[in-house]
Amino acid sequence: MSADRHEQVAAMLGEYALGHLSPGERREVDAHVSECAACTAELREFTALMDVMAHTPEPVAPPPALRRQVLDRFVADRGGVAARRTDDPRTWAWAAAAVLVIGVGATMYVAADRRADAALRATIADLERRLEDYAGQTDLAVSILTASDMQPVPMEGLDRAAASAARAYFSRTRGLLIVADRLPTPPPGRVYQVWIIGEGASPSSAGLLGAPGTGRGILIATPPAGLAAGTVTVAVTDEPPGGLPAPSGAMHLRGSV
């Protein structure tokens, strides 16, 4: 590393944290920071500064009515009891929505015979949970794809998976989105598991690639804690159902940024 390069990058770290660099400049900074401890430390301080900046406006208590609306929404989202009484029209909208949900549930409840009832309720609870998970996943996927430190990971299919097409997008701050198509069916009794591997670190599991057997898979995951600077590798291996804490099976997809 040349001293000139160091000076040049060190001068850009604040703008990096502020999100003011072009993708090319960011790559330049990333490349240098990954091998420069001083710049890593300095960048961490600038990132911390960005957090503190958000705290600089003096706290101001919002109007009391807002507290009710926010908490009513919590109750409505939870799918629990009807929203509390309040005079705000928006709260009434939420209350109406909650009543509607309860109404639909009650109708289904009445329509079902006693034995089917428990199964039906379980199904409704399951659907609600999946919907909530889905909303969370969508938020996370969008935050990964729009993160300014997002980098596409060129994924390569190995051996039997050579013909598969996979795309991965990684942001150190937000996480990993990986989509695979035309994947061979995993070996019998095995599932595909995704790993994020920091430079010189042991792999950490990002989770299982969904929908095995269809040849397609998608996974959206938050980044592993304490990921070292430097190259990050994304790998897909086959593992026993439920996955393992460390990879044991053959590697099918691999890519690094």
Add this chain to the structure above:
Amino acid sequence: MGRLAAGDVDAAAELYDRHAARVFALARRILRNDSDAEDVVQEVFSQVWRSARRYETARGTVAGWMLVIARTRAIDRLRARRITPDAVADAPLDTIPGNTIAPSDQVVSDEQAARVRHALAVLPDEQRVALELAYFEGLTQSEIADRLATPLGTVKTRIRTALSTLRGSLAR
């Protein structure tokens, strides 16, 4: 967050009471409009409610995470207000500076906040204005140069200098 995921409304109230004033203050600083800032507070907490199960551990401090969401949402609104829909569609996502900022694991203390608040207040005006346009309004450096009718290089220098000074105040 665990109690929150379990649907505990007291936990939700506690979280609101602890953080709402900061979220509101940030949104208000960005939007300079109370009613829009209230909408942002609603959005931030809705997202927290929805995501409580998923982000228990991976998100650094809750406050940091909420302020990141608040800043991004508020700046998005500001941009929508400022630019025509066509221009928004054309703007690369990277030009929204909010997207870089992810909360670190550090809890921001009141003392740190006060130090940086003070350091910001005593910056030379031209540096403070440039930095605030970048951080609170999400403007790119060229947009700031246009807004202030100042050469781009000058804007760059002012922002760099301001950030270095503030970083110094944090480390002290």
